[in-house]
Amino acid sequence: MSSSSFAETPAPPYYAVIFTSRHTDMDNGYSKMADRMAALASQQPGYLGAESVRGADGVGITVSYWKDEESIRHWRENVEHKVAQESGKRIWYQNYIVRVSKVERAYGK
Amino acid sequence: MSSSSFAETPAPPYYAVIFTSRHTDMDNGYSKMADRMAALASQQPGYLGAESVRGADGVGITVSYWKDEESIRHWRENVEHKVAQESGKRIWYQNYIVRVSKVERAYGK
Numbered sequence: 001m002s003s004s005s006f007a008e009t010p011a012p013p014y015y016a017v018i019f020t021s022r023h024t025d026m027d028n029g030y031s032k033m034a035d036r037m038a039a040l041a042s043q044q045p046g047y048l049g050a051e052s053v054r055g056a057d058g059v060g061i062t063v064s065y066w067k068d069e070e071s072i073r074h075w076r077e078n079v080e081h082k083v084a085q086e087s088g089k090r091i092w093y094q095n096y097i098v099r100v101s102k103v104e105r106a107y108g109k
Numbered sequence: 110m111s112s113s114s115f116a117e118t119p120a121p122p123y124y125a126v127i128f129t130s131r132h133t134d135m136d137n138g139y140s141k142m143a144d145r146m147a148a149l150a151s152q153q154p155g156y157l158g159a160e161s162v163r164g165a166d167g168v169g170i171t172v173s174y175w176k177d178e179e180s181i182r183h184w185r186e187n188v189e190h191k192v193a194q195e196s197g198k199r200i201w202y203q204n205y206i207v208r209v210s211k212v213e214r215a216y217g218k
Contacts, residue, residue, distance in 0.1 A: 006129055006131070006204065006206055007129075009208075012208075016125070016127060016208060016210050018125060018127065018172055018212075020115055020160050020172070022115070051129050051168075051170060052170075053162045053163065053164040053168055053169060053170045054162065054164060055162040055163060055164065056165070059160075059162055060162060061160060061161075061162045061170045061172065063127055063129070063170065063172075089218055093218065095115065095217065095218055096217050096218055097115055097215060097216070097217030098215065098216055098217055099118075099121075099125060099212045099214075099215045100212070100213055100214050100215070101125050101210035101211055101212040101213060102210055102211050102213060103127075103208045103209070103210040104209055104210060104211060105208075105209050106206060106207065106208040106209070107206070107207055108204065108205050108206030108207055109198055109202065109204055109205055109206075
């Protein structure tokens with residue numbers, strides 16, 4: 001989930017989970033958790049890639065791409081991921097919003 | 110399209126255009142164009158908001174939200190926007206990918 005690379009997604013349709021977050025000032029353990037979750041996500045069935053950017057103002061957007069809704073549900077219910085989600089809500093994220101969407105078309109350069 | 114605020118989107122369904130870009134070193138005129146396009150987009154029919162983050166490494170993610178596909182098509186064909194798109198491809202973006210997706214559900218804190 002490096003911010004310097006684009007996800008190499010297949011031809012649509014597939015799913016995108018758009019995660020927008022505003023971080024608190026508490027960074028304690030966040031980077032380590034984020035790296036671990038990125039590695040763990042990439043091992044899940046149906047994972048297609050991710051793109052992640054965090055600005056200087058503490059707002060971040062991470063988009064992860066998945067084969068189907070079942071893959072997303074499976075990842076959301078992963079036990080280690082659930083612990084990280086709870087820590088995120090309690091410690092690291094002042095606000096966040098998750099949007100689950102179906103990619104219908106894609107183009108670029 | 111401030112990076113410090115979340116888009117206040119309605120209940121799904123609606124559309125998300127996920128724009129991931131890697132910028133060149135040429136920043137000449139980019140900020141002014143980006144501000145103008147953000148203002149212009151916000152005046153378009155069906156515009157629901159946007160979230161935008163750009164990291165120190167030149168990679169940016171902008172997600173704009175729209176009522177329906179017709180709104181997205183209308184904005185893509187906007188004459189002033191088309192000029193900006195061409196400049197983006199020619200000058201500012203080393204790579205980019207646009208993914209058009211339908212938001213099916215959303216939740217957050």
